[in-house]
Amino acid sequence: MQTLISKAETALKRDLCDHCLGRIFAQIGTGLTNKQRGESLRMGVMLKRILEGGPLPSHEKCWVCEELFNSVERFAEAVITRLSTLEYNTFLIGSKVDPEILEREERLWGEIGGEYAESIKSELNREIGKIVEAKTEKQVDFSHPDVVAIVDTRFASVELEIAPLFIYGRYKKYSREIPQTRWVCTQCRGRGCERCNFRGKMYETSVQEIIGDPILKAAKGVDHFFHGMGREDIDARMLGNGRPFIIEIREPKKRMLDLESLEKMINEQGKGIIEVSNLRLSSRAEVKKIKSASPEKIYRVEILLNGKVNKEKINEVLQSFKNTRITQQTPTRVAHRRADKTREKEIVNITAEDIGDEAITLVIRAEAGTYIKEFVHGDGGRTRPSLSELLGVPCEVKSLDVIEVADNTGEE
Numbered sequence: 224m225q226t227l228i229s230k231a232e233t234a235l236k237r238d239l240c241d242h243c244l245g246r247i248f249a250q251i252g253t254g255l256t257n258k259q260r261g262e263s264l265r266m267g268v269m270l271k272r273i274l275e276g277g278p279l280p281s282h283e284k285c286w287v288c289e290e291l292f293n294s295v296e297r298f299a300e301a302v303i304t305r306l307s308t309l310e311y312n313t314f315l316i317g318s319k320v321d322p323e324i325l326e327r328e329e330r331l332w333g334e335i336g337g338e339y340a341e342s343i344k345s346e347l348n349r350e351i352g353k354i355v356e357a358k359t360e361k362q363v364d365f366s367h368p369d370v371v372a373i374v375d376t377r378f379a380s381v382e383l384e385i386a387p388l389f390i391y392g393r394y395k396k397y398s399r400e401i402p403q404t405r406w407v408c409t410q411c412r413g414r415g416c417e418r419c420n421f422r423g424k425m426y427e428t429s430v431q432e433i434i435g436d437p438i439l440k441a442a443k444g445v446d447h448f449f450h451g452m453g454r455e456d457i458d459a460r461m462l463g464n465g466r467p468f469i470i471e472i473r474e475p476k477k478r479m480l481d482l483e484s485l486e487k488m489i490n491e492q493g494k495g496i497i498e499v500s501n502l503r504l505s506s507r508a509e510v511k512k513i514k515s516a517s518p519e520k521i522y523r524v525e526i527l528l529n530g531k532v533n534k535e536k537i538n539e540v541l542q543s544f545k546n547t548r549i550t551q552q553t554p555t556r557v558a559h560r561r562a563d564k565t566r567e568k569e570i571v572n573i574t575a576e577d578i579g580d581e582a583i584t585l586v587i588r589a590e591a592g593t594y595i596k597e598f599v600h601g602d603g604g605r606t607r608p609s610l611s612e613l614l615g616v617p618c619e620v621k622s623l624d625v626i627e628v629a630d631n632t633g634e635e
Contacts, residue, residue: 227248227251227264227267228264228267228268228271230247230248230335230336231244231247231248231264231265231267231268232268232271232272233334233335234247234331234334234335235265235268235280237286237287237331238281238282238283238284238285238286239261239282239285239286239287239331240261240282240285240287240288240290240292241257241258241259241260241261241262241265242257242258242261242285242288242292242346243261243285243286243287243288243328243331243343244260244261244264244265245257245258245259245260245261245262245263245264246260246261246340246341246342246343246346247331247332247335247336247337247339247340248260248264248339248340249339249340249341249346250339250340250341251339256350257341257346258292265280268280286327287324287327287328287331287343288324288343289324291320291324291343291347291376292347292350294376294379295347295350295351295354296354297379298347298351298374298376298379299351299354299355299358301374301379301380301381302316302351302355302372302374302381303355303358303359304381305372305381305383306355306359306361306370306372306383308476309369309370309383309385309476309477309478310475310476310477310478310479311361311369311370311478312361312362312369312478313361313362313363313364313367313368313369313370314352314355314359314361314362314363314364314368314369314370314371314372315348315352315363315364315365315368315370315371315372316347316348316349316351316352316355316363316371316372316373316374317348317371317372317373317374317384318344318347318348318351318373318374318375318376319373319374319375319376319377320343320344320347320376320377321376321377324343325342325343325344328342328343347374347376351374355372367386367506367507368386369385369386369478370383370384370385370386371383371384371386385474385475385476387471387472387473387474387475387507388442388444388471388472388475388478388480388504389469389470389471389472389504389505389506389507389509389510390438390469390470390472390480390482390502390503390504390505391467391468391469391501391502391503391504391505391509392434392467392468392469392470392486392499392500392501392502392503393464393465393466393467393468393499393500393501394430394434394461394465394466394468394497394498394499394500395460395461395462395463395465395466395497395498395499395500396430396455396459396460396461396466396496396497397460397462397495397496397497397498398460398495398496398497399457399458399459399460399622400426400457400458401426401427401428401429401430401457401496401497402425402426402429402430402457403429403430403431403449403451403454403455404429404430404431404449404451404454405424405429405431405432405449406424406425406426406429407423407424407425408422408423408424408425411423426457428496430449430451430468430497431447431449431470433489433492433493433496433497434449434468434470434489434493434497434499435447435449435470435472437485437488437489437492438470438472438480438485438489439472441477441480441481441485442472442475442476442477442478442480443475443476443477444472444473444474444475444476445473445474446472446473446474447470447471447472447473448470448471448473449468449469449470449471450468450469450470450471450510450513450514451466451467451468451513452466452467452468452513452514452516452518452628452630453466453518453520453591453592453628454466455623455625456596456623458623459623459624459625460623460624460625461624461625462523462624462625462626463521463625463626463627463628464500464627464628465498465499465500465628466625466628467513467516467628467630468513469505469509469510469513471510482502482503482504483502485502486499486500486502516591516630517590517591517592518591518628518629518630518631519571519588519589519590519591519629520588520589520591520593520625520627520628520629521586521587521588521625521626521627521629522586522587522588522589522595522623522624522625522626523576523584523585523586523623523624523626524584524585524586524587524595524599524620524622524623524624525582525583525584525620525621525622525623526582526583526584526585526599526610526618526619526620526621527581527582527618527619527620527621528580528581528582528583528614528616528617528618529616529617529618529619530615530616530617531580531616532614532615532616534578536614537575537578537583537614538575538578540610540613540614541573541574541575541585543613544570544572544573544610545570545571545572545573546569546570546571546572547569547570547608548567548568548569549567549568549569549570549593549598549606549607549608549609550565550566550567550606550607551565551566551567551568551593551594551597551598551602551605551606552564552565552566552602552605552606553565553605554594554596554597554602554605554606555602555603555605566592568589568590568592568593568594569589569590569593570587570588570589570590570593570598571588571589571590572587572588573585573586573587573588574586582621586626588629594606595620595623596620596623597609598610599611599618599619599620600617600618600619600620601618
C-alpha cells in the first residue's frame with residue numbers, strides 16, 4: 224500500500240483528475256471504477272501529507288485528459304441520438320482521442336510505470352457504454368455487435384459501423400436464362416454502354432437480385448452480396464430441395480425482418496423463375512461454412528447421341544463409371560477467366576432414366592466441382608475419360624438440371 228501511495232504522490236506532482244490517477248493502477252484490485260480508485264489514492268496522499276506537514280495536492284484541470292471525462296454524459300447522448308435511427312440489439316463503443324492526450328498519457332506511464340495501467344480510450348469506451356446500455360436497455364457485445372458507435376471526443380461526433388445482416392435460405396432456379404449473381408458488364412464496369420444495352424450488367428436480372436432486392440429494401444441497407452454453396456450454369460436449372468445460400472445486406476438500418484412475408488413476396492415476384500424456402504437469420508461464420516462446403520451434386524442430363532449405340536453398351540459404360548476418377552483440364556468455355564489447371568474429380572455413379580435411339584437421359588452423382596457438360600462431350604480431349612469417348616460417338620448436352628445438392632449444412 225505504501226508503494227502505491229508513493230507512486231500516486233509522484234503522479235500528483237502533475238495535476239491529474241481522479242480518472243487519470245486511478246487509471247495508472249487500473250489492474251490492481253477489483254470492484255472499483257478508476258474514478259473511485261483515484262479518489263482513494265488521492266485521499267491516501269492527502270493523509271500522508273497531513274501527517275508529514277506537507278502541502279496538499281490541488282486540482283484545477285487535468286494535465287492528461289483536460290477534464291475529458293466531464294463530457295462522458297454528452298458523448299453518450301450523442302451516441303444514443305445516432306443509434307435511434309437503427310434497429311439493433313447489441314452495440315459496442317469505440318473512440319478517437321486527441322493524439323496529444325494519448326502522448327501525455329504515455330509520458331505519465333513512462334514516469335510512474337504503466338504495468339498496471341489502462342488506456343484512456345478503454346475507460347472512455349466503458350463509461351460511455353455503461354450510460355448507453357442503461358438508457359437504451361440494449362446490451363454491449365464485445366464479439367459480434369450489431370453496431371459499433373465510434374465517438375470522436377474532439378468534436379463530440381459519432382460514426383456508426385453497422386454489422387451486415389445475414390439471411391440463409393435455399394433457392395430453386397427454374398429459368399435457363401439468368402445467372403446466379405449479378406453479372407456486371409466487363410466493358411463499361413457497370414456504367415452502361417451499348418454492349419450491355421446501357422444496363423451496366425449482362426443480364427436483366429439474376430437469382431441474387433430477385434432474392435436480394437426485396438430484402439435490401441426491407442432492411443433499408445445500401446447493397447447486397449450473394450454467397451452460394453456453389454453455382455449452376457446459366458442454362459442449368461436448380462431443382463430438388465434447392466441450393467443453400469446466404470444473402471448479405473450491408474449497413475442495414477432494420478434488422479427485425481418478417482422473413483415469412485419476405486419469402487412469400489420473393490416467390491410471388493420470381494414466380495416461374497426462382498423459388499426460395501427456409502429463410503432465417505444467419506451469420507458470417509455460416510457464410511464461411513457454406514463457401515467451404517463441397518457436397519456431392521446429383522444432375523439430370525438429357526444427352527443427344529450423334530450415332531447409334533446399343534442399349535447393352537450404354538449400360539456397360541454407365542456401370543464402368545461407378546466411383547471412377549476422371550481428369551478435367553479447365554474447360555475451353557471458361558478458360559478465358561479461369562486458370563488453366565488439370566483437376567481430378569470422382570463420378571460416384573450414373574443411372575439411366577431413359578435410353579432412346581438418338582437421346583438418353585441420365586442421373587449423374589459426382590464430386591463437387593465436376594464439369595458435367597465436359598464429362599459428357601469430352602471437350603476435345605480435355606476431360607478423360609468422357610462419356611463420349613467410351614460410348615464411341617459424339618455426345619451433346621441438350622439440357623442439364625441440378626436435382627440435389629447433397630449437403631447437410633444450414634438446416635436446423
